[in-house]
Amino acid sequence: MREPTYFILAALQDEPRHGYAILTRVAELSQGRVTLATGTLYQALDRLAREGLIEVVRDEVVNGRARRHYALTGDGRAALRAEAVRMAEAAQVVLRVRPA
Amino acid sequence: MREPTYFILAALQDEPRHGYAILTRVAELSQGRVTLATGTLYQALDRLAREGLIEVVRDEVVNGRARRHYALTGDGRAALRAEAVRMAEAAQVVLRVRPA
DNA sequence: CACCATATGCCGCCAACTTACATATGTAAA
DNA sequence: TTTACATATGTAAGTTGGCGGCATATGGTG
Numbered sequence: 001m002r003e004p005t006y007f008i009l010a011a012l013q014d015e016p017r018h019g020y021a022i023l024t025r026v027a028e029l030s031q032g033r034v035t036l037a038t039g040t041l042y043q044a045l046d047r048l049a050r051e052g053l054i055e056v057v058r059d060e061v062v063n064g065r066a067r068r069h070y071a072l073t074g075d076g077r078a079a080l081r082a083e084a085v086r087m088a089e090a091a092q093v094v095l096r097v098r099p100a
Numbered sequence: 101m102r103e104p105t106y107f108i109l110a111a112l113q114d115e116p117r118h119g120y121a122i123l124t125r126v127a128e129l130s131q132g133r134v135t136l137a138t139g140t141l142y143q144a145l146d147r148l149a150r151e152g153l154i155e156v157v158r159d160e161v162v163n164g165r166a167r168r169h170y171a172l173t174g175d176g177r178a179a180l181r182a183e184a185v186r187m188a189e190a191a192q193v194v195l196r197v198r199p200a
Numbered sequence: 201c202a203c204c205a206t207a208t209g210c211c212g213c214c215a216a217c218t219t220a221c222a223t224a225t226g227t228a229a230a
Numbered sequence: 231t232t233t234a235c236a237t238a239t240g241t242a243a244g245t246t247g248g249c250g251g252c253a254t255a256t257g258g259t260g
Contacts, residue, residue, distance in 0.1 A: 002246095003248095004248065007193075036248090037249055038207090039209085039250070039251080040247080040248050041208095043210090044247080044248085047246095063207095064255075064257090065255075066207070068208080081195075084190075084191045085191070090107070090187055091185070091188035091191065093130075093184075094110055094183075094184035095185070104217070105216080105217095120237060120238050137219070137220095138238090139217080140216080140217055143216080144216080144217090163225065163237085165237065167239090202259100203259085203260080204260100205257085206257085206258100207254100207256090209253080210251105211252085212250095212251090213248105214247105214250105215247095215248090216246090217244105218243100218244080218245075219245095220244100223238100225238085226237080227236080228234085228235080229235095230233075
């Protein structure tokens with residue numbers, strides 16, 4: 001899993017969000033380091049939904065603009081956790097932070 | 101930077117190594133999780149040398165077999181550290197391990 | 201009027217990884 | 231002795247996912 005994908009899942013950790021809200025949330029979570037291109041975002045959402053890591057939970061129209069809300073599935077939550085653990089372990093190989 | 105690349109650099113942290121030694125060291129460091137295909141390895145070595153993150157430090161022939169030894173450059177060491185910090189921070193977003 | 205924020209989406213390109221193949225020696229097992 | 235595996239390096243073709251650019255549409259601000 002690559003970084004943009006990881007942060008997209010991470011953005012859905014606390015609550016379901018629609019595409020654009022994910023965009024801003026990812027920037028927030030990464031402290032501005034990751035700013036998703038919309039091409040990356042919407043293609044990733046389709047792919048992750050196909051893979052069953054996220055799912056559409058609501059379609060609404062606000063001010064004439066469509067909003068499609070996505071939420072993590074059980075699989076998605078597990079994959080996100082696993083990925084975080086993997087990264088933490090990989091980081092420790094170099095940082096040698098507490099042999100845990 | 102993707103995982104295979106990260107572990108290739110990490111394998112050179114303590115001392116210079118030749119390709120095949122990097123292969124086995126990566127498996128060791130990742131506890132068997134990452135087993136590099138030779139295609140990935142040798143192409144990555146070329147690329148990383150081109151980018152100045154690693155450099156050839158010695159060419160030798162042992163038992164009729166060539167060995168090309170690579171070492172981290174200053175840039176490579178810095179890039180590796182930066183990547184490790186980035187991953188640790190990204191992992192914390194999900195794991196919320198000690199606000200540091 | 202132009203521009204930006206909000207909101208979604210497509211298309212072509214490219215970098216990096218994967219799979220498979222190719223080559224060569226030394227050693228251990230069948 | 232011949233088969234197979236560890237050691238050692240490399241190339242070629244194919245896949246994936248992220249990037250940049252473009253398109254579309256509304257509402258608010260300079």
